[in-house]
Amino acid sequence: MIEENKQKIKSFTDLNAWKEGHCLVLLIYKLISSFPQEEKFALADQMRRCVTSVTSNIAEGFSRQSKKEKLQFYSISKGSLTELQNQLIIARDVRYISEVTFGETIEKITAVGRLLTGLIQYLR
Numbered sequence: 001m002i003e004e005n006k007q008k009i010k011s012f013t014d015l016n017a018w019k020e021g022h023c024l025v026l027l028i029y030k031l032i033s034s035f036p037q038e039e040k041f042a043l044a045d046q047m048r049r050c051v052t053s054v055t056s057n058i059a060e061g062f063s064r065q066s067k068k069e070k071l072q073f074y075s076i077s078k079g080s081l082t083e084l085q086n087q088l089i090i091a092r093d094v095r096y097i098s099e100v101t102f103g104e105t106i107e108k109i110t111a112v113g114r115l116l117t118g119l120i121q122y123l124r
Contacts, residue, residue, distance in 0.1 A: 012063070015058060015062065016115050017074075017115035017118075017119050018058045018059065018062075020111055021058060021077075021112050021115075022055055023108065024054065024112055025051050025052060027105060027108060028047055028048065028051040028084070028105075031091075031097060031101065032044040032047055035091075035096050036096070039096065043096070046087055047087045047091070050080045050081075050083045051080070053077070053080035054080045054081055054084070054112065055077075057076045057077035057080065058073070058077050058116070061077070067123050071120060071123055071124070074119055075120065078113060078117070078120070081112060081116070084109060085106065085109050088102060088105055088106065
């Protein structure tokens with residue numbers, strides 16, 4: 001098993017990338033709760049799917065046996081982060097979120113991305 005912060009990783013929930021990703025999930029769910037009603041099944045739904053895909057793919061990748069499969073799922077997770085970033089730009093540009101909220105959320109997305117990059121580099 002991989003080591004992160006000198007502790008044995010026994011579950012996907014022990015991975016810092018998953019922990020920070022989960023915080024991002026909660027942040028996005030809170031953020032989209034203030035979107036207009038007509039967006040509940042459009043942009044908000046897409047953002048919800050993307051952000052849950054981030055942590056879901058980390059979890060699934062963790063359980064895979066081969067390095068190649070792990071890398072595939074962690075890479076999909078990074079792709080979902082990029083897609084979420086695009087949707088966040090849209091939300092900002094149509095003024096569903098403020099510039100401050102946008103900046104704070106992008107910082108969180110970037111942090112999760114760095115952790116995922118580290119996980120991917122470790123496996124390579």
